[in-house]
Amino acid sequence: MRFDAIIVGAGQAGPSLAGRLTSAGMSVAIIERHLFGGTCVNTGCKPTKTLVASAYAAHLARRGSEYGVMIDAPVRIDMARVKARADKVIHDSRNGVESWLRGMDKCTVINGHARFESADTVRVGDELLTARRIFLNVGGRAVVPDMPGxxxxxxxxxxxxxxxxxxxxxxxxxxxxxxxxxxxxxxxxxxxxxxxxxxxxxxxxxxxxxxxxxxxxxxxxxxxxxxxxxxxxxxxxxxxxxxxxxxxxxxxxxxxxxxxxxxxGRRPNTDDLGLDKAGVAVDARGYIKVDDGLATNVPGIFAMGDCNGRGAFTHTAYNDFEILAANLLDGASRRVSDRLPGYALFIDPPLGRVGMTLTQAKATGKKLLIGNRPMTHVGRAVEKGETAGMMQVVVDAETKKILGAAILGTGGDEAIHGILDIMNAGADYTQLQWAVPIHPTVSELIPTLLNEMK
CATH class of the missing domain: 3.50.50.60 (FAD/NAD(P)-binding domain)
Structure with missing residues (x-):
């Protein structure tokens, strides 16, 4: 069977790319050997953040008396119901992805394990599929270390x-x-x-x-x-x-x-794809080597998401799709190296991070301006009774560009985007310094943080 494109893996990047390619009139085969939606939908973001929300509800219920809310009986956890809630989120998201793909015009969905036969051909069971372009979106899995016992x-x-x-x-x-x-x-x-x-x-x-x-x-x-x-x-x-x-x-x-x-840690799902038959190069850890446009060393083969070692997050996987779609279909020349590293740690309170850490910024040898503020000095945190954490920003004193920032505190995973956006725009920190944010929020302290830098 011949297609214009083959996509191996229905994680975050694959289905969206299938949508763009088929909208451009191309015939696409998307192959999924296990669960549609990839790590995020099935074993990552969706279920874990659903569980985090249940855990937060339990935590807040136990703290009710601090807010004048009296709960007479001890808080009890019904783990079966907690799990059922997470399972529903998983199943709804997974079914949504699969239904979208199966209803997509010019898209053929194939269940099975894809392995390369050559640089332009993959085998799924007894079927041979050929395409000029092949996109790998095979994700990763947990590392099981070789520890004694x-x-x-x-x-x-x-x-x-x-x-x-x-x-x-x-x-x-x-x-x-x-x-x-x-x-x-x-x-x-x-x-x-x-x-x-x-x-x-x-x-x-x-x-x-x-x-x-x-x-x-x-x-x-x-x-x-x-x-x-x-x-x-x-x-x-x-x-x-x-x-x-x-x-x-x-x-x-x-x-x-x-x-x-x-x-x-995680490892890429690349060890059973037959990459050697296609001549696709991997590094010592099994990640598929790609250039700044996500192309492998073999013309016509690309790698997206966790398997390429250029990002370990849902948002970087989706951005891989955006880069490929823009470059292949829109005549753009977007590069992986252009994106800002941003991520979050979703404990409570969460950590939002973008750009360099303070240690990394100091290693550049540049003259720095550094701003720090404890969350105990953030009104919104005080009002919520959630004052753990801190805010930090690092600026290049000469260029006035923000090099990095971290917000560990209530709302930190959302508030960090104010800084991320100004960095993406390439603007000086002064453009944010004199903003008039909404009170009372965590974000309103960002201009104050910038004004207090030393």
Whole structure:
């Protein structure tokens, strides 16, 4: 079967690209071997943020008396209903993506596992499909590290933990970054004892130590145990679940958990695509090598989303689609290197981040202006009784361009976009400095933050 284009994988980038290509009159085959919608819809953003919302509701209910709202009975978690709510969000989103594709004119949806036969041909079962352009959108999965004893115990990943309809007695989270910390806080709020074990010296290692320590304080305040500098982590079965050995500078050498969650990174789903038959190059970790326009080393083959190693978020995957569509269909010359790195950590309160960290900015050797403000000085945070966290911005003193910013605090994941937008526009910080934002909001403190830089 011959098509104008083949898309392998129906994650965030694939379906949207199919829509643009078919609208341009091209015939498209989109191949999905498992679940439509990819990681975000099935095991990532959609279900986890639904669970975060349920955990926040439980947390706020317990704090009711602080607001003068009296709840006579203890807060009780019905985990089966919590899970059912997340499942519905998953199924509705997944079915929406699949229905959209199956109803798309000139789009052929194929269920199965695609493998390359050559640079322009893939096999799905007994079918051979050929196209001048092939787009890979195959995503990634959780890394299972080769730690001593890991194969002798039962463990969870971000996929398996979504199947729980109970609250673990003691959840031990291996990995102190985005996935691990979000699950750690939500299950603590559901009522579990939680311990986070991190090999590094501080949580969320890509962040400045100051931000990392503020995140640690937030989690500690909720009763989450944190063990850092765990250079050697081991596992063995225990009558109560799993015994996790930790070689840390302080604390007990062993933690007994009822359940263990592995959250130590992701790997691309590229090892069973037959990339060698097409001659597509990958790096040492299996990520498909692409240029600034998302083209591989083989003419006509492109890679989008998590599998190309150029971003690990839904929004970067979608932007990959936008770059390809603009360049192939609109005559543009958009580049991956033009996008600003922005992301969020969806604990409560959330961290919104864009651009460089303070450490990265200092490494440039540029003269900097730095603004800091604790959330205790933000009226909206005080009014809500949610004053944990801080705001920070870093500016190039000579060019007046904002290099980066972080807002760790209530509404930080939304408020950061005011800074992200001004950076995208290429404007000086002074354009934002004299804005007149709405009161009372978190965003209203951004001009104040800029005015107080030193």
């Amino acid at each position: 890991i194969n002798d115990v039962t463990y969870l990943t971000n996929t398996g933990i979504l199947q729980l309809d109970r609250v673990p007695k003691h959840l031990v989270v291996i990995g102190g970054s985005y996935i691990g910390l979000e699950f750690a806080q939500m299950y603590r709020r559901f009522g579990a004892e939680v311990t986070v074990v991190e090999k590094g010296s501080h949580l969320v290692s890509r962040e400045d130590v100051e931000i990392s320590e503020a995140i640690r304080d937030i989690l500690l305040a909720e009763g989450i145990h944190i063990r850092t500098n765990a250079e050697c982590i081991t596992f063995k079965s225990h009558p109560d679940g799993v015994a996790v050995g930790v070689d840390c500078s302080e604390g007990a050498p062993e933690i007994i958990g009822s359940d263990v969650l592995l959250a130590v």
